Amino acid sequence: DADVTQTPRNRITKTGKRIMLECSQTKGHDRMYWYRQDPGLGLRLIYYSFDVKDINKGEISDGYSVSRQAQAKFSLSLESAIPNQTALYFCATRGVQGYTFGSGTRLTVV
Amino acid sequence: AQSVTQLGSHVSVSEGALVLLRCNYSSSVPPYLFWYVQYPNQGLQLLLKYTTGATLVKGINGFEAEFKKSETSFHLTKPSAHMSDAAEYFCAVSELDNDYKLSFGAGTTVTVRA
Numbered sequence: 001d002a003d004v005t006q007t008p009r010n011r012i013t014k015t016g017k018r019i020m021l022e023c024s025q026t027k028g029h030d031r032m033y034w035y036r037q038d039p040g041l042g043l044r045l046i047y048y049s050f051d052v053k054d055i056n057k058g059e060i061s062d063g064y065s066v067s068r069q070a071q072a073k074f075s076l077s078l079e080s081a082i083p084n085q086t087a088l089y090f091c092a093t094r095g096v097q098g099y100t101f102g103s104g105t106r107l108t109v110v
Numbered sequence: 111a112q113s114v115t116q117l118g119s120h121v122s123v124s125e126g127a128l129v130l131l132r133c134n135y136s137s138s139v140p141p142y143l144f145w146y147v148q149y150p151n152q153g154l155q156l157l158l159k160y161t162t163g164a165t166l167v168k169g170i171n172g173f174e175a176e177f178k179k180s181e182t183s184f185h186l187t188k189p190s191a192h193m194s195d196a197a198e199y200f201c202a203v204s205e206l207d208n209d210y211k212l213s214f215g216a217g218t219t220v221t222v223r224a
Contacts, residue, residue, distance in 0.1 A: 033211075040119060042200055042214035043154075058211075090153065099212065103153040 003027050006091050006102035013081050013109055021076045021105045023091030031094040032074040034058075034066060036087040037104075043090065049074055081109040112137045112203045116215035124223045129188040131218050133175075133201030136182060142210065143184040144202040145175055148217075154200065160184065171195070196222045 004025045013019050025032065030051045035043040035058075045058030047066040055066060063085060067075045078085055086109045091102040117132040135141060145157040158169025165177040171194075175186045184201060201215040 035214075040216055042114075042116075042216045043212075044214070045211060048211065094210065098156065098159065101154040 002103065003100050004091055004093055004102035006089075006105050008105060009103065010106045011108070013107070015082055015109055017081050019078050019081055019107070021089055021091075021107070023074045023076070023102060024072050025074075025091075025093045025100070026072070027093050027095055027100055028071070029093035029095040029100075030071065032068070033092040033094070033099075034064075034074070034076045035090045035092065036060065037090060038087050046076065046089075078107075078109075081107075083109045085109050112141065112205050112208055112213045114201050114203050114213055114215035116201050116218050118218055119216065120219050120221070122221045122223060123191045125193055126190050129173075129186075129191045129195060129220065131186040131199050131201075131220070133184045133186065133215060134182050135184060135201070135203045137203055137205050139205050142204045143175075143177060144204070144212070145169065145173070145184075145186050146200045146202060148198045148200065150197070157186070157199075191220075191222050193222050193224065196220055
């Protein structure tokens with residue numbers, strides 16, 4: 001099993017729908033992150049969490065929310081999806097040895 | 111504040127030729143610097159990182175990078191390109207003052223010509 005697992009791998013949804021992207025990890029790390037990747041923009045930080053009770057906004061949090069259900073689980077929600085949220089989304093954890101990234105969720109909003 | 115600039119969004123090299131990907135950063139404190147690679151339809155894989163110590167850092171797959179503080183650069187090189195090096199490469203910076211959150215460059219796509 002992967003250290004950081006993201007589900008689903010691919011998703012197509014309609015404008016206005018609510019959607020949740022899930023991330024789980026087996027690294028035992030406290031710190032977890034959600035990034036989105038867009039062509040020509042690299043990866044940008046959406047939200048991050050230092051533990052279950054500590055949630056912080058990143059540079060592009062508008063239109064997103066997160067939930068840290070447990071140390072191992074960190075979910076990203078789009079309350080009302082819009083087309084410009086079409087992107088590749090990555091979850092990551094950070095420990096002493098550095099970052100571990102999931103394989104990504106490719107989200108398309110039509 | 112930390113930021114990263116990667117010069118050149120696309121680089122095309124011949125198989126066996128030198129690969130050079132440029133990265134410049136800005137940071138108010140000593141940075142940690144990283145290069146990640148993303149193969150098609152895959153996640154990010156760490157190539158190498160600089161934290162402290164020796165400024166020439168060797169990574170996986172024959173890549174290396176040199177931290178030059180005076181030039182605020184962390185360029186990535188590989189002496190001889192292989193077809194399997196075709197991928198997107200990201201330079202990233204983190205710093206203690208920003209709790210080591212990663213800031214990424216826009217990425218450079220490398221194509222390798224036979």
